[in-house]
Amino acid sequence: MARTAGSHSDITGPRIRDAALSLFARHGFAAVSMRQIAGAVGVQAGALYNYTPDKQSLLFDLMQRHMDHLLQAWDDEPTPATPLARLEHFTRFHIRYHLDKPDEVFIAYMELRNLSPENFAAIETLRRRYEDHLEGILSQGVRAGAFQLADARITTMAVIAMLTGVNTWYRPGGRLSADEVATIYWDMVRRSVGA
Amino acid sequence: MARTAGSHSDITGPRIRDAALSLFARHGFAAVSMRQIAGAVGVQAGALYNYTPDKQSLLFDLMQRHMDHLLQAWDDEPTPATPLARLEHFTRFHIRYHLDKPDEVFIAYMELRNLSPENFAAIETLRRRYEDHLEGILSQGVRAGAFQLADARITTMAVIAMLTGVNTWYRPGGRLSADEVATIYWDMVRRSVGA
DNA sequence: GTCTATAAGGTGATAGAC
DNA sequence: GTCTATCACCTTATAGAC
Numbered sequence A, B: 001m002a003r004t005a006g007s008h009s010d011i012t013g014p015r016i017r018d019a020a021l022s023l024f025a026r027h028g029f030a031a032v033s034m035r036q037i038a039g040a041v042g043v044q045a046g047a048l049y050n051y052t053p054d055k056q057s058l059l060f061d062l063m064q065r066h067m068d069h070l071l072q073a074w075d076d077e078p079t080p081a082t083p084l085a086r087l088e089h090f091t092r093f094h095i096r097y098h099l100d101k102p103d104e105v106f107i108a109y110m111e112l113r114n115l116s117p118e119n120f121a122a123i124e125t126l127r128r129r130y131e132d133h134l135e136g137i138l139s140q141g142v143r144a145g146a147f148q149l150a151d152a153r154i155t156t157m158a159v160i161a162m163l164t165g166v167n168t169w170y171r172p173g174g175r176l177s178a179d180e181v182a183t184i185y186w187d188m189v190r191r192s193v194g195a
Numbered sequence C: 001g002t003c004t005a006t007a008a009g010g011t012g013a014t015a016g017a018c
Numbered sequence D: 001g002t003c004t005a006t007c008a009c010c011t012t013a014t015a016g017a018c
Helices: A009-027 A033-043 A046-050 A055-075 A084-099 A102-110 A117-143 A152-164 A180-192 B011-025 B034-040 B046-048 B055-075 B083-100 B102-110 B117-143 B152-164 B178-192
Strands: none
Touching: A009 A033, A009 A046, A009 A055, A033 A046, A033 B046, A055 A084, A055 A102, A055 A117, A084 A102, A084 A152, A084 A180, A102 B034, A117 A152, A117 B152, A152 A180, A152 B152, A152 B178, A180 B152, B011 B034, B011 B046, B011 B055, B011 B102, B011 B178, B055 B083, B055 B102, B055 B117, B083 B102, B083 B117, B083 B178, B102 B117, B117 B152, B152 B178
């Protein structure tokens, strides 16, 4: 059945995104050609332009979907009662979600410079919205006397960098499970905010 | 004087590296052509091949110099007496050094996937050597009873990710000086290792 | 919706003149 | 050491047949 001519719009679109995601993550946006993406999907390069106006839009689409999905996933999470419980929940959610989508995460911050200025601004807005969820938890905790920290914004950036860094070294099947890793990181986060 | 024909080997080499560093950092290795680098230096593309056998070697040269220089700079630093003082020294050194060389730092971990397998292995060895300096400080501190942490290797990766993350948001002339930022981060590092 | 063919231009790298 | 010219190939994107 492979390569049969005809209409496949409902499955070809997702397949193009999957192939582009994987290839961009492995080789980088600029190093991957439309022909390579088409080859991975099993169509000719011209057919891709039925699904994206150009290569830039394909990249933006991947990043925007990733950020939208991340924000939605966090909105769907429950909200524990105390700042301490909320911070632990965020820590474990962030590690779990990011380890689950390594290609999306990798692209979302490695390929920012390949976005057009307008597309860059749009992704930065979504990223800032996600960071603000953590900053809100930290600020609430400071007001409630649960945390002691010098600057909620800087602590936000520090914690997110620390947590996202798990993706650079964690490999499934290694010395520790994802849950064990999350517990160790939660211990560090908890102490670093003075809780 | 610009573009005069003749012999300039001692100044053209560094100028090529400077131009490549800046262009790779801004646009990415794959998105920059040898003609662009030559244009920034003020020579024709063919002249670059008197200084590098190919584009890949140019990238590797930049990364290797960066890692060599980082390791040498750390070796040149004094060694404070206690684990706590050593950890503070490493924290401040890492932030200062990395804020000082943002292009080198950016390339050194954004362009790893564009290295050939042999070159990648060489850079990873140097990176691991740098990480091991921090891991050594943490392990010593645990043995001396100065730190309480679950896993020296994971704490090493977490602390380095947190500290290097400063480069993603810090801009000179902003709300806080580099020294003030380093002090806030040192407070977080100190608490996260249970000191 | 996918194909083939093509336009218009860029790519890394080399040869040989000066 | 740098230049010009060139090779062989790849690039994104589009046009028109089916």
